[in-house]
Amino acid sequence: MYKKLVALTSTLALSLACLTGCSSSTDNSSNDKQELDNVTIAEVTHSVFYAPQYAAITKGFFEDEGIKVDLINTQGADKTMAALISKEADIGLMGPEASIYVYNQGNEDYAVNFAQLTKRDGSFLVAREKMPNFDYSSLKGKEVLGGRKGGVPLMTLEYVLKQKGLTIGQDISNGNTNIRSDVQFGVMAGAFAGGEGDFTTAFEPTATAMEKEKTGYIVASIGKDSGEIPFTTYSTTKSYMKENKDLIQRFTNALYKGQIWVQKASNEEIAKAMQPFFEDISLEDLISVVDRYKSIDAWAQDPILKEESLNRLMDVMTEAKELDKKAPYKNIVNTDFANESIKTIK
Template identity: 35%
Template sequence: MLTKRKKGLLLAFLLIISLAWFWADKKYKAPDPPEQAVEIMEVTHTPYFLPQYIAINKGFFKEEGLLVHLNTTSREAARKALTDQRADIILCSLTESIFTLPSDKKPLPTAFAALTRLDGSFLLTRKKDSPFQWADLKEKTIIGDAPDSSAQVILEEVLRSYGLEPHRHLTIYQNIPASLRLEAFHSGTGDYLLTSETNVSTAEAGGYGYVIASIGAAGGEMPVAVYVASADYINTHRKIIQKFTNSIYKAQLWLQFHSAREAFDIVAPSFPQVDEEVLLKSIERYMALNTWPKDPLITEEPYNRFRAAAEKAGELANSASYEDAVITDFARQATETINYKPHTSKKVSR
């Protein structure tokens, strides 16, 4: 029979052993797995790509174990970066990443996630509250975008739907560099300007340009901004592509529950050079149009509509079918497995 002294010694011994195991477990606990680096290139830095910056700044990529390196570059450089493996994933339009590639390009880059559901450009005029009908553009001049840009392709599609043949019934200037178009319009060139945010809100704030039409709303749903990777990268990094898609889907879900002001608070650090009022107005404008989809799935009908518009515009060098250019596995998996509900007391009406 144990004496009181022996019982005390035994309890003390057991306590020491338990504490030793506890501290050993804390000290030698296996470290978290290292984050996997992903090189992303975007073709412009814009609030039109809002879900991407939410995913970065809210830590959704980090939650998935990804360390995203984001760089902004030209469309030509982004496409080349996939080939020479300087980028793992690029964010751009289908016209830039697939439709304008040489017809014999094999294998094609593959689009795996949609970031937007509408084009993000607008038509600006100089007079505030001007009544507008598309027929008003006949015999007028527009400062347009590059021929292979999604904005230009969809603008021309809209014009044709209203009986206006681009370059025949109206003049479209396409020789003005992108960095000079806003100033050219401000200085008196053109009757109208095709541009996107933040140029739109900058022009309105300056009193020399006002929105009369949303090209995205007029053109209808199309998977304009998409994430694209090489077939080889997707085949050899399926887990990374899935984690990346999960992160974008979380951001898209987050947007369904939060206001433009809340989104502004999250992404403002990604736009340090942009005036705060201009950035907020840009986000409000895009949100009011339901610019961003509820999930990253690229569906066939909008893809084919965009492809047909590119063909009519003469910007379909590669007639890639939906089956050849799009993979839906990752977006479907994300929607089936991610159950993300942001902490909020009230769902935002959109």
């Protein structure tokens, strides 16, 4: 999946939705004359799932640390990693599986994870009709749009279904559940609305939009049923980290401030903090999806990516037959910045 990453970087078109200038200066007038360091983050997708990040931007926590954030939505971990390796982005926000793949390829300037943002899968299982008494046995003999092969959302879905006693296979006539990986992540909702599959997975705000449009109905939380895994983390290349230690520390400080703020804020306050990034979504809907992610305890309380958590992810990857060997935690994870943030920020 990641063998052609370097080749991808030469042709990757990152003319995707670039969000700039969203940092709030309301409470940071002292920074008006300060020259900020620009940091480009390549997001694997643009979702309210990343609420602590958006809150950290609009509440001015990054500006407080002397950073101006630019966001690029790459629509896929492979493309996010390509942006990082090609230096189109300084920091990547994606699942740590991408850094595992790249490390195992033998890439010398591989990506190192330094801060965790989410601790569960943020996708929801969506059906064509309301199913208030949903049980996973309902997926027997059905077709599910699951996402990109090699991606954590697909692997986590398969992990949950196996835990629920379902058999995954293409022959649905025998009661198997066919998990399709041929539909790109960004168009899954549209494909489902167009009649493909019996179920699909979707992140927020897409899942709520589907319910409003009556093209699908949320029946289960994959993240709640799979348990905790390091679903989304920040990473950068070894070389960038070595050359920008102070910047990475300040970045982690800002993120941690956002994580602390989100834990204390109300659903409405969090929704309002994210509104500049989701202007096409009503405040009411934002509040609803914030509540949904809070209810499954989706966001990490601090930036530390723990070894046991990463090992669980690699177990899921191994079970999905997407990982031949585990990557050493000490090589692809650096917790120094996270530990320093926790020590100094109260």
